Amino acid sequence: MKQTSKNFLKSFSFSAGANIISMIVSALVVLIVPKSISTESYGYYQLYILYIGYAGFFQFGIIDGIYLRYGGAYYDDLDKPKMYSQFCILWVLQLVEFAVITALALAMESGPRLFVLIGFGIEMILANTRGMLTYVLQATNRIKEGAISNTIGRLVFFTLTIIALVCGAKAFQTIIIADIAGRTVALLYSSVKCKEIVFRHFRDFKWDLRETKDNISVGFMLMLSSICSLLIMGILRFAIENKWGIVTFGKVSLTLSISNLVVTFINAATLVLFPALRRAGSKTLTIFYKTVKTSLIPLTYCFLVFYYPVSRLLLMWLPKYAEGLRYMSILFPLCIYEGRMSLLNNTYLKTTCDVKQILKINVSSVIVSILLTALSVYTLQNLELSVLSILLAVMFRCLYADFAVAKKINLEVVKPTVMELILMASFIILSWFVNSWVSTIGYCICLLAYFLLNWNRIITGIKELRMVI
Numbered sequence: 515m516k517q518t519s520k521n522f523l524k525s526f527s528f529s530a531g532a533n534i535i536s537m538i539v540s541a542l543v544v545l546i547v548p549k550s551i552s553t554e555s556y557g558y559y560q561l562y563i564l565y566i567g568y569a570g571f572f573q574f575g576i577i578d579g580i581y582l583r584y585g586g587a588y589y590d591d592l593d594k595p596k597m598y599s600q601f602c603i604l605w606v607l608q609l610v611e612f613a614v615i616t617a618l619a620l621a622m623e624s625g626p627r628l629f630v631l632i633g634f635g636i637e638m639i640l641a642n643t644r645g646m647l648t649y650v651l652q653a654t655n656r657i658k659e660g661a662i663s664n665t666i667g668r669l670v671f672f673t674l675t676i677i678a679l680v681c682g683a684k685a686f687q688t689i690i691i692a693d694i695a696g697r698t699v700a701l702l703y704s705s706v707k708c709k710e711i712v713f714r715h716f717r718d719f720k721w722d723l724r725e726t727k728d729n730i731s732v733g734f735m736l737m738l739s740s741i742c743s744l745l746i747m748g749i750l751r752f753a754i755e756n757k758w759g760i761v762t763f764g765k766v767s768l769t770l771s772i773s774n775l776v777v778t779f780i781n782a783a784t785l786v787l788f789p790a791l792r793r794a795g796s797k798t799l800t801i802f803y804k805t806v807k808t809s810l811i812p813l814t815y816c817f818l819v820f821y822y823p824v825s826r827l828l829l830m831w832l833p834k835y836a837e838g839l840r841y842m843s844i845l846f847p848l849c850i851y852e853g854r855m856s857l858l859n860n861t862y863l864k865t866t867c868d869v870k871q872i873l874k875i876n877v878s879s880v881i882v883s884i885l886l887t888a889l890s891v892y893t894l895q896n897l898e899l900s901v902l903s904i905l906l907a908v909m910f911r912c913l914y915a916d917f918a919v920a921k922k923i924n925l926e927v928v929k930p931t932v933m934e935l936i937l938m939a940s941f942i943i944l945s946w947f948v949n950s951w952v953s954t955i956g957y958c959i960c961l962l963a964y965f966l967l968n969w970n971r972i973i974t975g976i977k978e979l980r981m982v983i
Contacts (some may be wrong), residue, residue, distance in 0.1 A: 537775050539668045543675065544771050547689060548764075548832055550679045555686040557755075557764030562630045562690055564751060564767070569638040570645065571741045572611050576604055576726060577642065578740070579733025581649040582867060589654040595718040597650065597711040602719050603726055604646055608639040626686070633690040640697040647704040650711065659707040667700030735869040742876035743855075746907045749883045753891040754900055765838025766845075766901060772828070773848040777856065800923045801978065803862050807925065809975025811858070812968060814850050815934075815961060818941050821846050822954045841901045843945030847938055848905060851912040859915035871918055879911035909938075930968070937964050 548556045570577070580600065584592065612635045619631035644663070651660040674692035705712040747770070755763035825842045832839070863872045886903035890896055913931060920927040940960040944953035965972070 535665045536668050539672045540771070540775055542672060544768065544775070545828075545831060546679065547675065548768055548835060551684045551686060551689075553761045553764055553834060555684065556768070557760035557762075558626045558630055559686040559689055560764050560767035560771075561627075561755065561760065562633055562686070562693075564748065565630065565634040566637045566641065567744045567748070568741060569634070569641045570737060572608065572638055573604060573642045573645070573737070574607075575730045575732070575734030575737035576600065576607075577646045577649050577729075577733065578736040579729030579731070580646060581653050582732050582736060582864065582869070583729065584650070585653040585864075587654055589650070589656055592650070592654070592711075594710045595714065595720070596722060596725055598714045598718050599720045599722045600725060600729065601643070601646060601711055603721070605639075605643055608642055612636070612639055629687055629690070633687075633694065636694055637697060640694065640701050644697065644701040644704050647701075647708045647711070650708060651704070656707075659704075663700045663704045663707070666703050667696040669696075670699045671696030732869075735873045736864070739869065739873040739876040742873070742880045743911070746876070746879045746883045746911055747904050749880065750887050750891070750900060750904050750907065753887045754897070757891050757895070757900075758897060762837075762897070765835050766841060768832075768835055768838050769841050769845045770848070770904075772824070772842065773845050774852070775849075777849050777852045799862065799865055803858060803919065803923060804925055805975045805978040806858055807975075808930075808971050809973075809978075811854055812934075812965070812972055814853060815937060815964070817849060818847060819954065819958060819961070821941075821945060822949070822951065825949075841898075843942060843949060844898075844901050844905055846945075847941065848908055850938070851905075851908050855908075855912045855915060859912070859919055862919055863915070875911060875914050875918060878914060879907060882910050883907040933964060933967065937961065 547559065551559075580597075615635040615638070616632060619628055619635070623631055648660050648663060651657075651663075671693050674695055675689055678688045678692060751763065751767065751770075754766055821842065825839060825846075828842075829836060829839050859875075860872065863869075883903070886907055887900075890899040890903045916927050916931065919925075937960055941957050944956045948956065
C-alpha cells in the first residue's frame, strides 16, 4: 500500500476525532432533546431525520459518480472548471426539486408535517451541494478538511439547540431550524476548502452534460443501492408510524438512534479506507478484508456487554420512553451488522467498483423488508415482531454481503457465521427474557466461549493486519 502506516493512522485520527465529536453530540441530543420536549414533538423530529436520510436520492447519482470515478486521485490533479460546472448543475437541480417539493407539500399537507417537508427540502439543497464537496475531499484523501466540516456543522447544531431549549423553545420546529443552520455553516466551510471548485468566474461554467451523464451512469446504481439500504429499515419505520402513530414511532426511533451512535464511530474508518485502498493493489485489498473479518469484527461483539447498564441509565433518565427502551435488547445489535456492512463489505465492493453486486444485495434486502413488514405490521399487527423485523432485515443484508464477498476471495464464512448467530441469539434471548445483571453475566460467559473457540484465528488475523497497514 503506497500510503504508509503512519499516514493512514494520521488520516484515521482526524476522521475518528470528528466522528467521536459527532457521536458525543448525537449522544447528548439523544439524552437532552427527548427529555426536554413532548413525545409527539420528538416523533416529528425523528420523522424529519428519517426523511433527510433520503435526500441523496435527489442528486440522481452525480455525487456518487464523482466519488467512484475520482476516488484515489489527488486534489491538485482535478479538472477544477469541470468540477465547477458539475457543482453549478447540481445546485440548479436542487433548486428546481425544492420548488416542486414545496408546491406538493403546500397542496397535500398542513401543520407539523408541512413544516417537516419544507425543512426536508431546504436540507436537501444543503446536504447534496455540500455532499459533492465532501465526497471530493474524501475521494482525494483530504480527510482532515472533510472531518472538520462535519464537526463544525454538528457543534453549531448542538449549540443552537441547547440555547433554544434553555430559552424555553420546546417545539421540534426550533430543533429543525438549528439543524439547518448547522448544515449551512458546514457547507460554507466546505466551500472555502474547495474554493478552487466553488468560487470561480461564471465564464468557466459549461453545460457539460456528457460529464454529468458519465457521473450518473457510474453513480446511479450506487446511489440507488444507498437508498435501498436506507429503505431496509425505512420501510418498517414508515409502517410503524402509519400503524401505531407518531408517538410510538418516536419511541422506537429513539432506540435506533442509540444503536446508531456506535455505527457513527465505525464509519470513521470507512472514510479513510476507500481512497487508501483504491491506491492499493487487489492483493492488498483481499488480505485486508480477510484479516479485518477474522480479527477485528469478532471484537465488535464486546459492545453488547454495555447494553444492560446503558438501558438502565436511559430508563432512569427518560422514564416516559420506557416502552421504546424495551426494544433496545432487540435493536442494540444493529450496530454490529450496520458497522460491519459499512466498514468491510461496502468498502470492499466500492473499491472494486462492483456496484451491481451492492445493488443486488440491497434490492434483495428491501424485498425481505417488505415481506417482513407485510407479515409483522399489517398481518399479525405485532409491534414487538415489527421491531425484531428491523434487525432481521439488516442481518439478512449483512450476511448476504458476507457470502457474496467471501465467494469472490475464497474465504470460509459458514462456520464463523453460525457461531456468530448463536452468540447473537443468546444476547437477544437473555436481554429480552431476563434483562438484568444476570443477563449480562450470561452473555459474558457466551462471549468468552466464543473467543476461546476462535482465539487462534483472531490472533493470527491481528498479526496479519499489522503487516498490511
